[in-house]
Amino acid sequence: xxxxxxxxxxxxxxxxxxxxxxxxxxxxxxxxxxxxxxxxxxxxxxxxxxxxxxxxxxxxxxxxxxxxxxxxxxxxxxxxxxxxxxxxxxxxxxxxxxxxxxxxxxxxxxxxxxxxxxxxxxxxxxxxxxxxxxxxxxxxxxxxxxxxxxxxxxxxxxxxxxxxxxxxxxxxxxxxxxxxxxxxxxxxxxxxxxxxxxxxxx
Amino acid sequence: xxxxxxxxxxxxxxxxxxxxxxxxxxxxxxxxxxxxxxxxxxxxxxxxxxxxxxxxxxxxxxxxxxxxxxxxxxxxxxxxxxxxxxxxxxxxxxxxxxxxxxxxxxxxxxxxxxxxxxxxxxxxxxxxxxxxxxxxxxxxxxxxxxxxxxxxxxxxxxxxxxxxxxxxxxxxxxxxxxxxxxxxxxxxxxxxxxxxxxxxxx
Amino acid sequence: xxxxxxxxxxxxxxxxxxxxxxxxxxxxxxxxxxxxxxxxxxxxxxxxxxxxxxxxxxxxxxxxxxxxxxxxxxxxxxxxxxxxxxxxxxxxxxxxxxxxxxxxxxxxxxxxxxxxxxxxxxxxxxxxxxxxxxxxxxxxxxxxxxxxxxxxxxxxxxxxxxxxxxxxxxxxxxxxxxxxxxxxxxxxxxxxxxxxxxxxxxxxxxxxxxxxxxxxxxx
Amino acid sequence: xxxxxxxxxxxxxxxxxxxxxxxxxxxxxxxxxxxxxxxxxxxxxxxxxxxxxxxxxxxxxxxxxxxxxxxxxxxxxxxxxxxxxxxxxxxxxxxxxxxxxxxxxxxxxxxxxxxxxxxxxxxxxxxxxxxxxxxxxxxxxxxxxxxxxxxxxxxxxxxxxxxxxxxxxxxxxxxxxxxxxxxxxxxxxxxxxxxxxxxxxxxxxxxxxxxxxxxxxxx
Numbered sequence: 001x002x003x004x005x006x007x008x009x010x011x012x013x014x015x016x017x018x019x020x021x022x023x024x025x026x027x028x029x030x031x032x033x034x035x036x037x038x039x040x041x042x043x044x045x046x047x048x049x050x051x052x053x054x055x056x057x058x059x060x061x062x063x064x065x066x067x068x069x070x071x072x073x074x075x076x077x078x079x080x081x082x083x084x085x086x087x088x089x090x091x092x093x094x095x096x097x098x099x100x101x102x103x104x105x106x107x108x109x110x111x112x113x114x115x116x117x118x119x120x121x122x123x124x125x126x127x128x129x130x131x132x133x134x135x136x137x138x139x140x141x142x143x144x145x146x147x148x149x150x151x152x153x154x155x156x157x158x159x160x161x162x163x164x165x166x167x168x169x170x171x172x173x174x175x176x177x178x179x180x181x182x183x184x185x186x187x188x189x190x191x192x193x194x195x196x197x198x199x200x201x202x
Numbered sequence: 203x204x205x206x207x208x209x210x211x212x213x214x215x216x217x218x219x220x221x222x223x224x225x226x227x228x229x230x231x232x233x234x235x236x237x238x239x240x241x242x243x244x245x246x247x248x249x250x251x252x253x254x255x256x257x258x259x260x261x262x263x264x265x266x267x268x269x270x271x272x273x274x275x276x277x278x279x280x281x282x283x284x285x286x287x288x289x290x291x292x293x294x295x296x297x298x299x300x301x302x303x304x305x306x307x308x309x310x311x312x313x314x315x316x317x318x319x320x321x322x323x324x325x326x327x328x329x330x331x332x333x334x335x336x337x338x339x340x341x342x343x344x345x346x347x348x349x350x351x352x353x354x355x356x357x358x359x360x361x362x363x364x365x366x367x368x369x370x371x372x373x374x375x376x377x378x379x380x381x382x383x384x385x386x387x388x389x390x391x392x393x394x395x396x397x398x399x400x401x402x403x404x
Numbered sequence: 405x406x407x408x409x410x411x412x413x414x415x416x417x418x419x420x421x422x423x424x425x426x427x428x429x430x431x432x433x434x435x436x437x438x439x440x441x442x443x444x445x446x447x448x449x450x451x452x453x454x455x456x457x458x459x460x461x462x463x464x465x466x467x468x469x470x471x472x473x474x475x476x477x478x479x480x481x482x483x484x485x486x487x488x489x490x491x492x493x494x495x496x497x498x499x500x501x502x503x504x505x506x507x508x509x510x511x512x513x514x515x516x517x518x519x520x521x522x523x524x525x526x527x528x529x530x531x532x533x534x535x536x537x538x539x540x541x542x543x544x545x546x547x548x549x550x551x552x553x554x555x556x557x558x559x560x561x562x563x564x565x566x567x568x569x570x571x572x573x574x575x576x577x578x579x580x581x582x583x584x585x586x587x588x589x590x591x592x593x594x595x596x597x598x599x600x601x602x603x604x605x606x607x608x609x610x611x612x613x614x615x616x617x618x619x620x621x622x623x
Numbered sequence: 624x625x626x627x628x629x630x631x632x633x634x635x636x637x638x639x640x641x642x643x644x645x646x647x648x649x650x651x652x653x654x655x656x657x658x659x660x661x662x663x664x665x666x667x668x669x670x671x672x673x674x675x676x677x678x679x680x681x682x683x684x685x686x687x688x689x690x691x692x693x694x695x696x697x698x699x700x701x702x703x704x705x706x707x708x709x710x711x712x713x714x715x716x717x718x719x720x721x722x723x724x725x726x727x728x729x730x731x732x733x734x735x736x737x738x739x740x741x742x743x744x745x746x747x748x749x750x751x752x753x754x755x756x757x758x759x760x761x762x763x764x765x766x767x768x769x770x771x772x773x774x775x776x777x778x779x780x781x782x783x784x785x786x787x788x789x790x791x792x793x794x795x796x797x798x799x800x801x802x803x804x805x806x807x808x809x810x811x812x813x814x815x816x817x818x819x820x821x822x823x824x825x826x827x828x829x830x831x832x833x834x835x836x837x838x839x840x841x842x
Contacts, residue, residue: 015693016652021717022700023659025709029723031666035732037658043735044657045647089744090789092811107631107775109675110691119657122645125691127464127636134777135548135632138825143639154828158631160773161809161833162671162745163789195641217474218433223498224481225440227490231504233447237513239439245516246438247428291525292570294592309412309556311456312472321438324426327472329417329683336558337413337767340606345420356609360412362554363590363614364452364526365570397422405634408627408687415624415769416683464635465687468627546821550634561780561821602765602780 049118050189052083053166056116057192058184060093061171071095074166078116088115088164094157095168096194101152102167103141103194105133106159113164117189124193134158144195167192172200251320254285255368256389258318260382262295263373273297276368280318290317290366296359297370298396303354304369305343305396307335308361315366319391326395336360346397369394374402405457405550406557408464413558413601434473441476446511446519449487452526453580457552458482526574528587535589540566541623542593544615552580555619559611562599563623567612568592575616588617624676624769625776627683632777632820653692660695665730665738668706671745672799676771677701745793747806754808759785760842761812763834771799774838778830781818782842786831787811794835807836 026032056078060067070077074091078084091113094102106112107130112120123129132140137154141147148154157165169191175183190196228234258280262269272279276293280286293315296304308314309332314322325331334342339356343349350356359367371393377385392398411417429435445455459479460467467475484490487505494501511519536542546561547553554576568591575586592612597605630636648654664674678698679686686694703709706724713720730738755761765780766772773795787810794805811831816824 015696016650018700019652019656019659019696022696022703022714023655025713025717025719026659026663026703028719029709031708031723031726031729032659032662033729033731036662036730036735037655039732039735040658040661040739041654043739048739049647085740085742086738087742089742090746090792092787092789107777108628108773109678119647121641122649122691123639123641126639127630127633127687128639130630131633131636132639134830135820135823136825137828140639144641150826152827154825155813156828156830157811158775158778158830158832160775161789161792161795161835163809163811163833190641217477218431220481221433221437221440221477224477224484224495225436227494227498227500228440228444228484230500231490233489233504233507233510234440234443235510235512238443238511238516239436241513241516242439242442242520243435245520250520251428287521287523288519289523291523292527292573294568294570309558310409310554311459321428323422324430324472325420325422328420329411329414329468330420332411333414333417334420336611337601337604338606339609342420346422352607354608356606357594358609358611359592360556360559360611360613362556363570363573363576363616365590365592365614392422406632407635408633408684413625413767414627414683416626416680418682461635463637463687464633465627465684468682468684469688546819548632548820548823550823557776600765601767604767604769 044114044119048114050116050187050192051184052081052118053113053116053189053192054184054187055081056083056093056166057168057187058180060168061175061183062180067168070168078166083115085115087111088113090163091116091166092163093166093168094155094194096170098170099152100155101141101148101194102155102157102165103133103137104157104159104165104167105130107131107134108158108160111159111162111164113166116166117192121189141195144190146195146197167194169196169198172198175200246316246321250316252318252389252391252394253386254283254320255315255318255391255394256386257283258285258295258368259370259389259394260386262370263377263385264382269370272370280368285317287317289313290315292365293318293368294365295368295370296357296396298372300372301354302357303343303350303396304357304359304367305335305339306359306361306367306369307332309333309336310360310362313361313364313366315368318368319394323391343397346392348397348399369396371398371400374400377402405460405552406548407460408462408467409460410557412556437473437477437480441480443511444480444484446515447507447509449489449507450483451579452524453552453574453576454582455479455483456576457580458486460552528572528574528585530572534569534591535617536566536569536591536620536622538566538569542566542620543623544593544619545621547619549577551577553577555615556613558600559595559613559615562595564593564595564599564613566591567594570614573616575618577618586618590614590616591620593620624679624771625767626679627681627686628679629776631775656692656696656699660699662730663699663703665734666726666728668708668726669702670798671743672771672793672795673801674698674702675795676799677705679771747791747793747804749791753788753810754836755785755788755810755839755841757785757788761785761839762842763812763838764840766838768796770796772796774834775832777819778814778832778834781814783812783814783818783832785810786813789833792835794837796837805837809833809835810839812839 074093110125191198276295312327459475570590573590578586597609678694789809792809797805816828
């Protein structure tokens with residue numbers, strides 16, 4: 001089938017001009033402050049990201065008490081590590097097991113737990129994932145290289161409210177004696193969305 | 203709200219080039235014949251159109267026997283006037299009354315009874331009508347200037363199969379002594395789709 | 405498929421804007437696209453359900469941003485390429501490069517009138533009695549096939565009443581996949597507005613949808 | 624609204640194509656669009672449901688053909704114009720022309736960290752008991768509002784089971800319309816794959832959707 005080209009080149013530069021004009025207009029009007037904008041960007045580029053979530057997961061793997069707190073009151077347990085606030089005000093953690101695999105999506109927009117995972121990747125925000133995660137989760141997982149046997153129940157969580165979901169992936173069996181720090185390094189972003197598994201050779 | 207411009211100008215000329223190239227390629231390959239193409243266009247530009255349907259309606263208004271045949275076996279009754287074939291192989295006629303108003307749409311593509319109405323107008327093929335005719339038929343009718351009281355049942359017919367629907371509009375009450383020819387002149391295309399009513403001052 | 409073409413009940417498309425003075429074709433290329441599509445259709449290299457499905461495979465956003473004959477053009481190019489009647493490289497170069505396939509039917513000018521008059525009914529011979537009778541209540545199946553279907557999303561899993569029995573017709577879901585015509589009974593099924601749109605339904609309104617046996621279950 | 628944003632279960636969008644090496648922002652304008660949107664959000668001139676609805680009002684085909692931050696840009700421009708914080712002519716000329724409105728809150732650099740940490744929970748005080756209990760079966764309403772809703776089309780008129788009670792939360796349908804927060808109980812409702820997708824469901828799969836009291840009826 002022919003695939004009609006989509007002229008991104010000219011489109012994006014037009015969009016770029018629109019954004020620049022809007023930003024300078026809003027600054028001129030005094031509605032936004034340039035330094036605050038830079039601060040916002042810097043925060044999400046350097047401080048908030050999936051390394052936060054990885055710390056949560058690693059702690060849950062090494063501290064049974066923390067894990068049980070995390071599963072019963074995720075917001076408080078995550079805040080105790082210093083991760084809280086915008087787009088993570090009300091957290092729920094979903095535990096993967098040998099029989100249950102959880103997968104998170106937002107079909108209506110792109111809700112995502114910012115304090116623990118940062119800003120969502122492009123694929124999470126785009127139509128293919130949002131369209132198919134709910135109706136064809138196993139096929140979607142295959143595109144991420146994850147094949148689950150039929151006896152594993154696949155649970156998809158559609159983030160339609162302000163509740164934000166974080167997946168607690170299964171700990172690789174050969175990492176039981178690993179330190180929390182070492183474990184945090186192998187926890188991937190995708191494993192906390194549910195589109196990946198954690199391996200011990202990451 | 204800002205409405206983003208859609209660059210039809212450059213788009214259409216690109217499409218025009220694509221169509222020209224395709225046509226000449228298919229002629230060169232011998233799959234299509236230039237004279238046949240012209241003949242097809244001429245047929246629908248000059249021979250097949252809503253004047254055909256208007257003849258059917260006018261006859262039904264003046265000939266009770268024909269009307270009852272039309273409502274029970276539309277395909278045969280319409281063919282008896284010389285209108286048959288492609289995109290009208292299996293016809294159904296829907297009678298409007300003081301208590302029932304029929305409206306035809308094709309939500310999935312743009313099915314339309316070609317032998318009696320010709321090719322569909324742009325609005326019939328476009329998203330706004332296809333989207334809303336089934337869910338908001340009264341609001342749609344208002345956009346066509348037709349306001350029906352709540353005691354009139356609005357029946358929408360979604361042409362999902364090869365059955366093709368033609369609406370038999372109500373005859374204006376002051377035209378009872380009009381000739382079939384004169385009546386045919388006041389029957390509009392929209393009245394046979396159901397998006398219009400027939401007036402006697404057309 | 406749950407595609408952008410399945411428009412029934414969707415919002416945000418703006419006003420209808422009927423133009424009472426519009427010409428039959430607004431551009432010369434539409435005229436040619438129309439004729440070429442019809443002429444190729446007559447060669448019998450695909451059926452109407454395959455033609456519809458080809459149009460539906462357009463990228464969803466592109467489908468919504470383009471017009472009717474652009475959908476046709478996309479569908480025609482797709483079918484021609486898929487059937488290897490033309491090649492991508494021919495399409496790009498705009499020149500024939502490979503030997504044409506031999507087609508058993510090619511439409512000539514003198515065939516146009518008889519071919520249009522003959523048409524191609526999807527009606528097939530009736531065998532036995534219809535599964536449902538007029539007045540029966542049915543529930544449409546809640547299917548979500550990736551392939552072509554003529555059961556719109558807005559009417560899936562809904563309760564309706566058999567209003568007319570049209571006869572036996574080719575079943576698009578299998579015919580579009582080139583599997584078989586699987587002819588079966590076709591009905592006009594009436595759905596009350598409230599059944600389809602809940603509290604957002606307009607008063608005293610209903611929708612009739614033509615549906616085949618395979619889409620229906622006894623209510 | 625039944626808009627193009629309501630993507631669950633739709634087909635034809637192509638492969639997911641995750642890029643493991645993508646940067647956080649792929650273009651400089653995305654970075655700026657992100658920051659400007661957040662900063663304007665902090666001024667309190669609209670709530671999050673109004674921001675979402677503004678993005679959804681993009682022309683459906685355009686929405687599908689553009690990316691996330693282009694949706695944000697459309698939403699932000701719409702809200703700024705609607706609230707008369709800027710004018711069309713200012714937007715076109717790229718120059719301030721009118722006296723700015725006085726905003727009670729403007730985000731300064733030193734406010735960024737505390738403001739982000741504070742966030743803005745949609746949780747409200749619990750009054751009385753939840754209408755449904757864990758394990759209860761519910762049916763989602765079949766609504767088709769023209770306004771904003773968080774009840775996706777694929778899950779309307781479907782039977783599910785209350786899995787979790789999240790607490791009392793702001794109701795987006797009224798909050799997006801600026802009517803009231805209408806806080807109510809929110810649940811995670813579990814729907815079996817077959818209930819949602821019929822015979823096309825994948826084996827041993829289910830979907831949990833967060834739904835408010837106003838979307839639900841006792842099964």
